[in-house]
Amino acid sequence: MNSVKEMDRISELAQKYYPETVELRRYFHKHPELSKMEFNTQKKILEVLNNFDLDIRKCAKTGVIADLKGNNPGKTIAIRADIDALAIDDECGKPYQSQIKGSCHACGHDGHTAILLGAVKILCEIRDKINGNIRFIFQPSEEEVFNGSGADAIIRDGGLDGVDGIIGLHLWQPIKMGTIGISSGPVMAASDQFSINIEGKAGHASMPHQTIDAILTAAEVVVALNTIVGRDVDPMKQAVVSVGVFQSGSIYNAIAGRAELRGTIRSLDEDVRESVYDHIKKIVNHMCDAMGAHCTITRSPCTYVLQNDPKITSIVLKAGKEVVGNAAHPISPFMSSEDFSHYLQKVPGCFFFVGIGNPEKGIVYPQHHSKFDIDEDAMIYGMEVLSRSALKLLNEL
Structure with a gap:
C-alpha cells in the first residue's frame, strides 16, 4: 500500500x-x-x-x-x-x-x-x-x-x-x-545519575581549624566537575555534566560534616560516557583527599544513547x-x-x-x-x- x-x-x-x-x-x-x-x-x-x-x-x-x-x-x-x-x-x-x-x-x-x-x-x-x-x-x-x-x-x-x-x-x-x-x-544522549556523599568533620563555625568542612569540599568538587567537558572530553564530541542537588548543613553557625551532591552525565558516545565518569571519580577522590574528607561515589545508568x-x-x-x-x-x-x-x-x-x-x-x-x-x-x-x-x-x- x-x-x-x-x-x-x-x-x-x-x-x-x-x-x-x-x-x-x-x-x-x-x-x-x-x-x-x-x-x-x-x-x-x-x-x-x-x-x-x-x-x-x-x-x-x-x-x-x-x-x-x-x-x-x-x-x-x-x-x-x-x-x-x-x-x-x-x-x-x-x-x-x-x-x-x-x-x-x-x-x-x-x-x-x-x-x-x-x-x-x-x-x-x-x-x-x-x-x-x-x-x-x-x-x-x-x-x-x-x-x-x-x-x-x-x-x-x-x-x-x-x-x-x-x-x-x-x-x-x-x-x-x-x-x-x-x-x-x-x-539523543545516554543519561546517568551520579551521587557523591562527602564525610567531613562537623564543628563550631568559630573554630574551623577543628573541622573538615563538607560544604567547602563539596563546593570545590562542583567547580572542578565543570572542567571535565572543557578539558577532558574530545572537543569534537559531546557531553554534559550537571550538578542538580547540593544538600548540606542545617544551622548557620556550625560547619557541616556531611554533604551530598547529585547530578547527571549526558553523552552521545559510550566511550565518552565511561571516560566522564572516570574523571568524576578522580576529581572527587583528589579533592576529598586534599581536604581530609572521605567520599562515596555511585552511578545509576538511566538510558542508552x-x-x-x-x-x-x-x-x-x-x-x-x-x-x-x-x-x-x-x-x-x-x-x-x-x-x-x-x-x-x-x-x-x-x-x-x-x-x-x-x-x-x-x-x-x-x-x-x-x-x-x-x-x-x-x-x-x-x-x-x-x-x-x-x-x-x-x-x-
Missing part, C-alpha cells in the same frame, strides 16, 4: 479524526498521572481501543499493548507512545489546565498518547491494505526511570516479542511548528517528506535522553521529532516548564507520519 491514492486516504482520515484527537489530548492534559500511577490514563486508553477489532492487553502494570492484524501476512511493526506526566504544577492557563495539583503534562506525553490513538483509528480503517501486523504500545513511566524504566517493563512483559522494527515520536518545542526532524544514528537505524530512518524520512515536504529533514542530536533507547537495544527503529514551537501562539516555553503547552496543529502531522511510516515499513523492510 504505497500508491498516491492510498496515501491520500491516510491524509483524509487524519483530518477526519483530528478533532477527536485534540479532545483526547486535552482530556489527558486535564487529568495527568505520574509515572507508575497512570491507572485512569490506562482506563481511558482502553475505553478508546475497545471500539476497534484489536488484540488488547494490559502490561507493565499501567501500560497497554494492542495488536492490529492486517488482512495479509507479513512482519510486525511497533509504534510507541509514552503516557506519564511530570511532578510539576500546571500553569498553562488554558481551559484544559491540569486539575491534579503537582502533576502536569509538561513534556507532551498527553499529545503522544492522543496521536497514537489517532493513528490506531486511521490504520484500523485501512486494515485491508495492511501486509502484516502493527503493535501499538502505550508505555508508562518514561519520566521516572530510576526505579525501573517503563520501556524495560514493557520488554519484560513481551512487548517486543515478534517485533521487526519500532517507531516513536516526540513533540518538540525547540523546533518550529511544521518541521519534522528525522535523523539516522545518535539522536538513542541510535536510529539507518534503513528504518530513511523510510520514515520518506513518509515525513510526503506530509510536510522538505520541512522533514535531519536535525542535530539533542542532549536530552529517552528510554525509547531501551527498545533500540533489542530491535531496530527510529525516533523522530515533531516541531511545536510557535511564538505567534505563545508556544515558547520549553519542555518541563510549568507553562509548557503545544501547538495542537502539529498533532495531525504526527498521526500521518506514524501511519504512513508503519505501512511503508511493513512493505519495505
Whole structure:
C-alpha cells in the first residue's frame, strides 16, 4: 500500500479524526498521572481501543499493548507512545489546565498518547491494505526511570516479542511548528545519575581549624566537575555534566560534616560516557583527599544513547517528506535522553521529532516548564507520519 491514492486516504482520515484527537489530548492534559500511577490514563486508553477489532492487553502494570492484524501476512511493526506526566504544577492557563495539583503534562506525553490513538483509528480503517501486523504500545513511566524504566517493563512483559522494527515520536518545542526532524544514528544522549556523599568533620563555625568542612569540599568538587567537558572530553564530541542537588548543613553557625551532591552525565558516545565518569571519580577522590574528607561515589545508568537505524530512518524520512515536504529533514542530536533507547537495544527503529514551537501562539516555553503547552496543529502531522511510516515499513523492510 504505497500508491498516491492510498496515501491520500491516510491524509483524509487524519483530518477526519483530528478533532477527536485534540479532545483526547486535552482530556489527558486535564487529568495527568505520574509515572507508575497512570491507572485512569490506562482506563481511558482502553475505553478508546475497545471500539476497534484489536488484540488488547494490559502490561507493565499501567501500560497497554494492542495488536492490529492486517488482512495479509507479513512482519510486525511497533509504534510507541509514552503516557506519564511530570511532578510539576500546571500553569498553562488554558481551559484544559491540569486539575491534579503537582502533576502536569509538561513534556507532551498527553499529545503522544492522543496521536497514537489517532493513528490506531486511521490504520484500523485501512486494515485491508495492511501486509502484516502493527503493535501499538502505550508505555508508562518514561519520566521516572530510576526505579525501573517503563520501556524495560514493557520488554519484560513481551512487548517486543515478534517485533521487526519500532517507531516513536516526540513533540518538540525547540523546533518550529511544521518541521519534522528525522535523523539516522545518535539522536539523543545516554543519561546517568551520579551521587557523591562527602564525610567531613562537623564543628563550631568559630573554630574551623577543628573541622573538615563538607560544604567547602563539596563546593570545590562542583567547580572542578565543570572542567571535565572543557578539558577532558574530545572537543569534537559531546557531553554534559550537571550538578542538580547540593544538600548540606542545617544551622548557620556550625560547619557541616556531611554533604551530598547529585547530578547527571549526558553523552552521545559510550566511550565518552565511561571516560566522564572516570574523571568524576578522580576529581572527587583528589579533592576529598586534599581536604581530609572521605567520599562515596555511585552511578545509576538511566538510558542508552538513542541510535536510529539507518534503513528504518530513511523510510520514515520518506513518509515525513510526503506530509510536510522538505520541512522533514535531519536535525542535530539533542542532549536530552529517552528510554525509547531501551527498545533500540533489542530491535531496530527510529525516533523522530515533531516541531511545536510557535511564538505567534505563545508556544515558547520549553519542555518541563510549568507553562509548557503545544501547538495542537502539529498533532495531525504526527498521526500521518506514524501511519504512513508503519505501512511503508511493513512493505519495505
